[in-house]
Amino acid sequence: MTTESLPKLLVVEDDAGLQAQLKWAYEDFEVFVAGDRASAIALLRSEMPDVVTLDLGLPPDPDGTTEGFAVLDEIMALKPDTKVVVASGHGARESALQAIARGAYDFYQKPVDIDALGHIVRRALHLHRIEAENRRLAGRVEDETVLGRMITAAPEMVKVARTIERVANTSVSVMLLGASGTGKELLARGVHEASGRAKREFVAINCAAIPENLLESELFGHEKGAFTGAVKTTPGKIEQAAGGTLFLDEVGDIPLQLQVKLLRFLQERVIERVGSRESIPVDTRVVCATHQNLEAMIAEGRFREDLYYRLAEIVVRIPSLAERPGDPTLLAKAFLTRYAKEMNPRVRGFSADALAAIDAWGWPGNVRELENRVKRAVIMADEKLVSATDLDLADPDEQVAAALNLKTAREQADRKVIRHALARSEGNISSTAKMLGISRPTLYDLLKQYDLQPS
Structure with missing residues (x-):
């Protein structure tokens, strides 16, 4: 690792022996040493260190804390995100607590335990990096929102969103593949809202949540008297989404006999309600999603290959949250x-x-x-x-x-x-x-x- 890529640590200590000891204890830092307020502030301005270790007893008040607190106050005023770890002697708990109240990150007690201090310094650096990343992300509000409502700073998701934006205004069927909870319905809405169908209905149906004997009626509708309880003619989800978009979530759970009827709709753009022989033309764009391996299901005979290719004209794979840094x-x-x-x-x-x-x-x-x-x-x-x-x-x-x-x-x-x-x-x-x-x-x-x- 080059010196330029190492995190920066400023050691503010007037004891020359301790200066050398501390400087060589941090091989994973670029270490700068200052023995008084003026040189400490000069190094703060020029090097912008991530972490500072600060002995409160500095000249001209080596036996007190006034000069050390003055340095701390200047650091907090100039670069408040700096993590400052102050040194306190035995019985100086009040000074340490006062330093924390004035913005210090933590304190260590003299005589110095190099290993214990190193642990504190590295924790301070870890927190500094988390906060810096948090500020970086917070400053990118305009770039974080894609497809109008999806929040992301991950290039992987931005790429997904750009793919959806490109295909939204076409008539192709889109298949979203991803684990549960990755935001498939939100992306399906993104397809709808970025298309010329945005002013018409977006209708979503979870195929896994509806019993097999009711799913056909939910999708295609039914005529009055088609079955017990069918007291009136009811349009299905496909008709409700006419001119708009139908989102079929968990499409892998559609039973085989119903897959045939769905395939006919995708090929001919007509439907028949349950209990009717009348063909009804419907202009509905289909977006579907699943977390299942449809190719394996095809090999096992549980999903029709011809239906798969009708539904998967464009396949978009959605990364898990763990694969989306930040x-x-x-x-x-x-x-x-x-x-x-x-x-x-x-x-x-x-x-x-x-x-x-x-x-x-x-x-x-x-x-x-x-x-x-x-x-x-x-x-x-x-x-x-x-x-x-x-x-x-x-x-x-x-x-x-x-x-x-x-x-x-x-x-x-x-x-x-x-x-x-x-x-x-x-x-x-x-x-x-x-x-x-x-x-x-x-x-x-x-x-x-x-x-x-x-x-």
């Missing part, structure tokens, strides 16, 4: 915005651990699974930010380990203890503070910081 996060944000507005306006976004979990999950249920998880999480979330636990993507026995950093783990523990104390004291601030062993002002600060209510 889309899980992008879609999750879109779903959160939609459902928070409807169901829980308090929710404003995702926590860092949630974004990491979304990025790491394989999404076997594809977009449908993602939407359901986000919807449920928005409804159930107690905080402003949806967590990995809210998404049910965190192992309950490993929640602290799943936290991206010590700050997150501490926050989880602090929230839990404060809530228990508030509950025991029935919301009494003085009793809660006494129970926790802290002052009332400190408790008020914590309640504000964690957005907790004393009621």
Whole structure:
């Protein structure tokens, strides 16, 4: 890996021995070293590092924290996305907490444990990259929407959308192949809306959800008295979509005897209702979808080859969500915005651990699974930010380990203890503070910081 491609780490430390030790501890970073505020800020401006380790005790105040906090404040003002990890001496917990309140990512305690600090620094870099990707995707709103309503930043899906746009205005039948939950009906609507049929009906039918003895009537309609319960003449889905588009979802579940009748419609563009011999001409464009292997079904005699070629004049293969880099996060944000507005306006976004979990999950249920998880999480979330636990993507026995950093783990523990104390004291601030062993002002600060209510 070239130096230019390495992530950048700025070490702000006035101890020359520790400078050298830290510089050689990070072979996977391009490391820059500064011993005072001026050189640290100069390197920040010129190199734009992703992560900074900062000793709060810098000259001219090596035994205090004023100079270190001044550096931290300048970093946060100039480049607030920088992940700053501050150093604190023994007994300097208050300084560390103050640094986090002022924008630091985390802290480490002196004397330095190189391995422990390296772990924190690499977690900081991981979060920085996730947030940078999130901002990049958020800045591409115009490019994210294809076919009018599909949200994607993945080239694989953009290619699918462009294929659909090219064939939409033709009369060819389109077959969409993809796993359950990949958005086949949304793409079928895209075909309809990008075509000259957009002002007419789009009619969808799931062939797997209707019993075999009723599917023929649903598709072709029936005459009055054709069977028990047929009290009036009823047009089928094909007629309802006349001039528009019929979407046959799970077309592989159509029984063989009905496949013959569907083939005749596709060849001659006429139908006969159940209980009638009258041929009715119908101009309906057909789009179909399935997650099954139709070629294997043809070989087994379960699907007609001639029908397949009529339905599959254009075949579009839809990638799974796992094959669409960047889309899980992008879609999750879109779903959160939609459902928070409807169901829980308090929710404003995702926590860092949630974004990491979304990025790491394989999404076997594809977009449908993602939407359901986000919807449920928005409804159930107690905080402003949806967590990995809210998404049910965190192992309950490993929640602290799943936290991206010590700050997150501490926050989880602090929230839990404060809530228990508030509950025991029935919301009494003085009793809660006494129970926790802290002052009332400190408790008020914590309640504000964690957005907790004393009621």
